[in-house]
Amino acid sequence: MIKASVLGATGYAGVELVRILSKHPAVSFSHLASRSYAGKALSEVYPNFKNVVSLELCELDPVAAANDSDIVFTALPHGASKEVIPLLADKKVKIIDFSGDFRYKSREVYEKWYGEPHSAPELLEKSVYGLCELHRDEIAKASLVGNPGCYTTCSILALAPLVDKEIIHTDNIIIDAKSGVTGAGRSSSTDYSFCECDGNMKAYKIATHRHTSEIEQELSLIAKEEITLSFTPHLIPIKRGILSTCYANLNGEYTDGEIIDVFKDYYKGEYFVRICDKGVLPEVKNVAGSNFVDIGLCVDRRLGRVVVVSCIDNIVKGAAGQAVQNMNIMFGLPESMGIDNAAFYL
Amino acid sequence: MIKASVLGATGYAGVELVRILSKHPAVSFSHLASRSYAGKALSEVYPNFKNVVSLELCELDPVAAANDSDIVFTALPHGASKEVIPLLADKKVKIIDFSGDFRYKSREVYEKWYGEPHSAPELLEKSVYGLCELHRDEIAKASLVGNPGCYTTCSILALAPLVDKEIIHTDNIIIDAKSGVTGAGRSSSTDYSFCECDGNMKAYKIATHRHTSEIEQELSLIAKEEITLSFTPHLIPIKRGILSTCYANLNGEYTDGEIIDVFKDYYKGEYFVRICDKGVLPEVKNVAGSNFVDIGLCVDRRLGRVVVVSCIDNIVKGAAGQAVQNMNIMFGLPESMGIDNAAFYL
């Protein structure tokens, strides 16, 4: 059994990871660390685990966790992550980090979008961006994986085939993304209270959201040229799910069928990427609680534009589920082990 | 008192109109007609009206309604509307129609997007498009007003100043719109059941939604050139509200403040249009239950693009409220009479 530790086990991404790993056939828990709740049973904080996970939450002790584990998942607040990773990096343990710190090839890009110096630039060399469908081989060899953002996973996978096959003009890409409230984490801010969110929606961080740079990095890599694009996140009153609606101008005449075939071919053999047939569009309920990415599209022949809609569960494929997918790859396990369930739908 | 009749009083747009008119100081009800519920008290079908409106729902009799009323609102299903309007048009009564039939200058455009011959093309001449902020003077003289669609009201007002002031390139406009479920009307379709909608979201009718043509008509009029654009509607699990996120490429360098000033100037004196200050974006809860349109924007200087976000209550400013605003204009009443309340917020 793989001994796994979760540092930051009581945030939403962390606890979803624990939920998934609790049924993973090849994993046993080592440290479940929580600064806020150390000393309490997990099932005291999250009673849904009673009779399922009987562990006690422990203090955040990165070195001990590293020594006791084959893999450590860090799902810590931005600041905490910075301190912890370097301590883990010296050890033999494999690391999957949920923060933005190790998702970048370029220290400059990170520092520009995060507005602060990188705490461990030397690790950027060895860290791998954990978008499984794009970087499987590097992930397999990696000891430190930067687990991708939720918006970015959803958006990059929606555009990668179009960029790779040079079907679109890359100078006018627009991504309009809508996210559920779990994306904000387990928050006590009034902004995320039930009464402020229910029946409401809004856009936020237009032109400045950090995930923009992550999407641009990956699409630029595929295009072998620098791509810049518009990314607008929205807050929607659902718990789980992201839907990205992506717009790009076609550089030729294409039918829906032709572009759908490009997607099906590009993602051939990918268990978690499901391409919708002509006339079908993805919906959150078909991916919620699962690690699937549903992608549908429509060509607007009148305007020579393609609209691609992609959909994931932000805390599964957008966080905890993809982390498990990365772990499976890093340990040579079947990639879908423990995450091959259908979405809840209801 | 103005004698008002509502044909189709038990659909969501119709009943919202009745709710607003029930407190309008200058209006008394004549016919409240409902095919489904004729003979029942309104308060039997909608118990929220008990002790407020004591009328009985009557059969759909357009001629009688016309004879007994100063104004007739038709909030009927697409088909029914077609039959009824011609019967009303001969009479002296003023008409505000909620269907798409009288929103168009061009019969061809209507027939192209609706896929059927227009039933009363001769009325297109005299009908006026009831987007109050743009056509106030014609509306004041009109006897037949085509009440605008919900998506269109929200989207046109977000883009009109940019088009009018020639601040943007008009060849790359993209509107990503999100609507609450009341937009689908009072529906018994499984697609709109609580269990299918709650926790879900989806895009639909990409590149083919009829409101596209309405938005293009109005923006083209302002631009004095033909504008085509992308419009993508989404279904969001809230009852009331539309949020339109609009993207366009700027034809020069502008700051947020400069463009905000353009909007404030363009809508100077407009009670129902509220332009957000720099750094503020609209939210549905600030307009839900009210006739206000909130508009905020952000310039992406990095990309030379502007993102405008607009927000309305789809069944108030997007339907019943704007109809009352039109009525107020047609009868020379203060434009905000009976619709000057703040949004519910909660």
Add this chain to the structure above:
Amino acid sequence: MIKASVLGATGYAGVELVRILSKHPAVSFSHLASRSYAGKALSEVYPNFKNVVSLELCELDPVAAANDSDIVFTALPHGASKEVIPLLADKKVKIIDFSGDFRYKSREVYEKWYGEPHSAPELLEKSVYGLCELHRDEIAKASLVGNPGCYTTCSILALAPLVDKEIIHTDNIIIDAKSGVTGAGRSSSTDYSFCECDGNMKAYKIATHRHTSEIEQELSLIAKEEITLSFTPHLIPIKRGILSTCYANLNGEYTDGEIIDVFKDYYKGEYFVRICDKGVLPEVKNVAGSNFVDIGLCVDRRLGRVVVVSCIDNIVKGAAGQAVQNMNIMFGLPESMGIDNAAFYL
């Protein structure tokens, strides 16, 4: 015009009061005081008021408020209310307090259920319990009104006729109440965050909720004997609304119709109390946003028991709306002035 001040204008009860008063034909605002937001425009904190209320929020200055107003509404946190009321009580101004402090006849009962000494016991003499349908005459003469709790308004009105007409045994009354989340106020507690509340429900404070004592006081007054009862509150993922399901054993054989007649007779002439006909039960959507109380019932002849269901909007009839109803009574205005609108339904 009546000059009204609201102390605590930015909590949910306070801001709902401002929303209602902003359209009240006989009221103008004096002080809108907010500790958290003094100095800001109300429309900065609650943008739904832009173009509707242009006032700035001021510091909490009870004496100044009293001097500048005909009536002061105190919608302050429990502690703050204690300090403020005595300062107001010396003045000529009329006071409507939203806290629990002045709802009690007996200082002992208050201190037992609130677990602390009463701060101004001498005022209990002159204060009147503001449940309009039961204490209209005292309210008309009162200078200090203790505005009833939300659960209590809903529950007392559901049981008063049965107790008054001695139709039930008073030793086995059970009230199972369900409330929307606004009942918790504008909260930044994780317990009331969207992700913790949406899709969830729970009971809380079983056998210990303070409103129990308020209900017992009023029903005991009617019964002229001490009544004790079970009251269980539940948290439901809606914003507005309370539904109380009340159980009592009948002391004889009755039909639905007979008991419905008792209710209709008991509440004859009461505009805000609507008794459902046989076979009809109240629903939150029929009262949300309105000051109405809907009451329906069903006799279980098999068990000799009656089940009464009552429904209100917790922040309107359960707080701000009833406060305005009290104000109307205190100033000799038509009781429904400014609060006679139908529920939103949608």
Add this chain to the structure above:
Amino acid sequence: MIKASVLGATGYAGVELVRILSKHPAVSFSHLASRSYAGKALSEVYPNFKNVVSLELCELDPVAAANDSDIVFTALPHGASKEVIPLLADKKVKIIDFSGDFRYKSREVYEKWYGEPHSAPELLEKSVYGLCELHRDEIAKASLVGNPGCYTTCSILALAPLVDKEIIHTDNIIIDAKSGVTGAGRSSSTDYSFCECDGNMKAYKIATHRHTSEIEQELSLIAKEEITLSFTPHLIPIKRGILSTCYANLNGEYTDGEIIDVFKDYYKGEYFVRICDKGVLPEVKNVAGSNFVDIGLCVDRRLGRVVVVSCIDNIVKGAAGQAVQNMNIMFGLPESMGIDNAAFYL
């Protein structure tokens, strides 16, 4: 592998059963029958199954299903179930029926509450009531199991220990139950549309809901005397979950701890029944998506009454999950196989 067929695979109970069985290590699918969608792939109707279940939905052919299966689950509309069961009953196949038809010991009780003659009274002899925690041994030997109702499972388990240990008076039991909307099935009725349910709640079928008789049957069996009780169902705007609040008068003095111990003892060794510690109450989010039953309680010493709150997922422990638990028992498998996951929480 156990060959399992689901007749009625596209209703909510049926499709949830398919979702659970799709990950059950000991089960393979035989017939997935759907009258509405025969001939379509399951993943066309429910796209969440794409890449997980690749079966096509077939016509409803009970005999063929029986011949091809070790167990047949019937999750059909009331009428359809009646016709199908007798055809299956002759065969060697084991049957778990989701309808009310085989939950009763007494034909008279069934006919009284269902208002129609029973279609196969001869089968009542051999059928077993599938409330696993109460009838495990009979279920192990049964060939026909009547899978319990959702409200009944939740309510019976909350009261069984009190009745069995004779801690309460049985003449004044009141059950106030709240259910999510999936309880109504996959409905196209306007009553269950998003806009009618969201933000709303209501009671329904007071004193007449069929589940009353099921609860009375089981508690009477335990009490060895006839018990009658009040049961009131409510509709709450969530998808999954039932919460039952049960009231009973104690026949002596007890502390919370004493009664909690009675429950813990009564359910000792029951994996799926989780008794909350003193001061803790169950919440839907802790059981949603799982087969667990959470039970908490509070003694009201002032009134000599106990309030027990129980919570389940209505389509898991209240339907599909308990059906799988029954199957596990019938085939001698570990009782929690395939249903031992934690609740979703989010």
